[in-house]
Amino acid sequence: MGKVIVAFDESEQLILKSIYYDEDPEEALNFVLKHILPKVKKELSCLSGTLSGQKG
Template identity: 80%
Template sequence: MPKVFVVFDESEQLLLKSIYYDEDPEEALKFVLEHIIPKVKKDLSCLSGVMSGQKG
């Protein structure tokens, strides 16, 4: 599986730092599901056609 780069805006970065310092597993999972997974799915679907075209 190729590497994926995820970009966070300022508010997402602050939320991520807050989760880290609070050590809140529920909030961490919520962040992953709401902020990371949608971005990864978007990036992968955009690259899937490009990557498959290069392999042939």
């Protein structure tokens, strides 16, 4: 799998900063599941038609 770029809005950036300062692993996992994973899945589904048409 290649690299994926994920953009965060201002509220998501604040949550990330909070996770960083609090060093809370449960909050970090919840953030990944709620905010990052859906964006990665969406990005991959958008590319699936493009990638499946490639040869080689």
